Amino acid sequence: MTSTTLPDRQIHASLSGVTRIYPGAAGQQPVHALGPVDLDLRRGEFFAVVGPSGCGKSTLLEVLAGLQPATAGTVIFEGRPVANEVPEGIGVVFQEDATFAWLTVWDNAAFGLRRSGVSEAEVCRRVDDALSFMGLKDFARAYPAQLSGGMRQRVCIARTLVLQPRFILLDEPFGALDAQTRLLMGDEVLRLWRRTDSTVLLITHALDEAAMLSDRIGAMSARPGRFLEIVETGWPRERDNTIVGQAQFGAITGRLWDTLRAESLKSLGYGGVAAK
Amino acid sequence: MSRVGWIRLAVIGTAIGLLEISCRLGLIDHRVVIPPSEMVDALLRLLISGQVNDQIARTFGIVTATVLISVVLGFALGVVIHALPRLRETLDPFFATYYAVPIFIFYPVMIAIFGLSAIPILLMGVATALVAMIIATLNGLDRIPRILTKVARMHQMGRLSTTLRLKLPAAAPHLFTGVKLVVSYSFIAVIASEFILAPAGLGRIISDAYSDFDNRRMYALMLLLIVVATLVNMTLHTLDQRWAARRGLVKS
Numbered sequence: 001m002t003s004t005t006l007p008d009r010q011i012h013a014s015l016s017g018v019t020r021i022y023p024g025a026a027g028q029q030p031v032h033a034l035g036p037v038d039l040d041l042r043r044g045e046f047f048a049v050v051g052p053s054g055c056g057k058s059t060l061l062e063v064l065a066g067l068q069p070a071t072a073g074t075v076i077f078e079g080r081p082v083a084n085e086v087p088e089g090i091g092v093v094f095q096e097d098a099t100f101a102w103l104t105v106w107d108n109a110a111f112g113l114r115r116s117g118v119s120e121a122e123v124c125r126r127v128d129d130a131l132s133f134m135g136l137k138d139f140a141r142a143y144p145a146q147l148s149g150g151m152r153q154r155v156c157i158a159r160t161l162v163l164q165p166r167f168i169l170l171d172e173p174f175g176a177l178d179a180q181t182r183l184l185m186g187d188e189v190l191r192l193w194r195r196t197d198s199t200v201l202l203i204t205h206a207l208d209e210a211a212m213l214s215d216r217i218g219a220m221s222a223r224p225g226r227f228l229e230i231v232e233t234g235w236p237r238e239r240d241n242t243i244v245g246q247a248q249f250g251a252i253t254g255r256l257w258d259t260l261r262a263e264s265l266k267s268l269g270y271g272g273v274a275a276k
Numbered sequence: 277m278s279r280v281g282w283i284r285l286a287v288i289g290t291a292i293g294l295l296e297i298s299c300r301l302g303l304i305d306h307r308v309v310i311p312p313s314e315m316v317d318a319l320l321r322l323l324i325s326g327q328v329n330d331q332i333a334r335t336f337g338i339v340t341a342t343v344l345i346s347v348v349l350g351f352a353l354g355v356v357i358h359a360l361p362r363l364r365e366t367l368d369p370f371f372a373t374y375y376a377v378p379i380f381i382f383y384p385v386m387i388a389i390f391g392l393s394a395i396p397i398l399l400m401g402v403a404t405a406l407v408a409m410i411i412a413t414l415n416g417l418d419r420i421p422r423i424l425t426k427v428a429r430m431h432q433m434g435r436l437s438t439t440l441r442l443k444l445p446a447a448a449p450h451l452f453t454g455v456k457l458v459v460s461y462s463f464i465a466v467i468a469s470e471f472i473l474a475p476a477g478l479g480r481i482i483s484d485a486y487s488d489f490d491n492r493r494m495y496a497l498m499l500l501l502i503v504v505a506t507l508v509n510m511t512l513h514t515l516d517q518r519w520a521a522r523r524g525l526v527k528s
Contacts, residue, residue: 067426067429067430085429086434087433091430092426094423094426094427094431099425101523102446102519102523111431115433115437143523
């Protein structure tokens with residue numbers, strides 16, 4: 001299922017017939033992880049992908065980011081094909097703790113900028129700004145091991161933010177955090193999205209998180225992942241976690257669950273139960 | 277200094293004090309052990325006289341060369357073996373049992389091949405220390421978080437840059453453990469080789485002093501070796517603790 005046809009200038013990234021099949025290990029069958037998937041991502045939108053475990057959500061993100069090649073189909077970012085290389089302008093935040101344990105918070109955030117040859121004055125300006133924005137200014141000289149899981153994830157977001165990406169891909173960035181921290185981190189991400197005017201693609205297994213944060217939500221089938229439905233939330237751009245108390249929020253999560261329930265059972269091996 | 281540090285110092289001080297008193301009161305025969313203060317005095321006189329400076333330089337020179345060769349070669353071999361899983365599979369049993377074999381049995385063979393010189397001693401040192409560095413390198417490379425490779429690709433980093441700026445720092449704690457082991461093993465192997473059979477070196481003159489019942493010289497040089505080995509290892513341990521504390525591996 002694809003979104004409605006949009007003018008090219010409004011499409012920031014798109015996937016056409018994208019499939020990903022992992023070659024089987026010795027004596028094993030290849031794994032058809034994803035697709036075929038068609039999707040147009042609008043410039044500046046917040047798009048979430050939900051689906052059962054192992055449905056290929058992270059594979060979708062990695063193919064879109066150029067971290068792994070599509071077996072078939074094409075990926076386009078800002079009008080250019082993405083071919084197994086992360087294009088300039090894309091920033092990725094991963095689920096795992098990807099901080100550099102041997103660097104301070106400040107140096108972690110400055111890492112990418114220093115590599116790209118930006119002047120030291122500009123590095124200082126952008127890093128200080130990003131750390132302030134992420135509430136990490138007082139921890140600039142701390143090492144990741146001295147921070148909580150949520151703060152470490154904010155360091156990773158700051159490291160991506162300083163590069164001023166136009167398209168931010170978030171791969172279950174709050175997966176390892178407790179429910180309350182996730183709600184608060186959701187607000188952080190919304191703030192980030194509004195400030196940068198970037199397009200955001202969020203991979204998550206949490207329906208409430210997707211419903212709270214996104215303009216559109218793509219619900220994926222069990223493996224091989226395909227989009228079953230794309231839900232428009234209709235939230236205003238200025239929003240925060242208080243929308244979880246609204247009736248519409250319940251309606252969106254209910255609709256997503258209706259779509260995904262059978263797929264989740266299928267992914268757990270209860271296909272027969274689902275059919276009933 | 278921490279409370280534990282003071283306790284540690286007090287224990288060492290008490291042990292040395294007890295030994296001093298026991299020797300001075302004749303509870304321990306002077307022909308067996310001399311008082312620690314006399315060891316210090318003998319060492320200072322020996323160092324000031326310069327009689328053994330060339331021997332000290334020779335021994336510590338061989339230890340330094342052993343450490344450098346073992347670290348560099350061990351790391352390089354570790355990287356190669358890590359990159360070749362089949363080779364690693366073949367070598368794993370050897371690594372697992374390497375230190376169960378008394379490597380010193382090969383010392384006479386080395387002397388037969390290379391003669392009575394510094395080379396067999398250096399080779400014994402490297403043979404003892406090398407595998408520790410290889411194993412530490414393999415452990416370090418195994419434990420590099422896979423996510424770092426993705427982060428590197430996100431930052432458009434090449435293989436060399438990824439290795440130097442991400443993988444090596446990530447593996448550094450394990451590599452440093454290897455370096456610490458190499459230093460310890462190098463000291464042991466070099467001194468022991470010199471002690472068994474060598475034309476010169478601290479181990480040899482300690483052995484000679486022992487044969488000549490020259491306790492002052494023997495204990496003075498033993499003290500020198502203990503002090504140097506302890507200082508080197510304490511420095512490495514302190515560095516290791518500091519880095520580990522930063523990474524949250526131990527409490528500082």
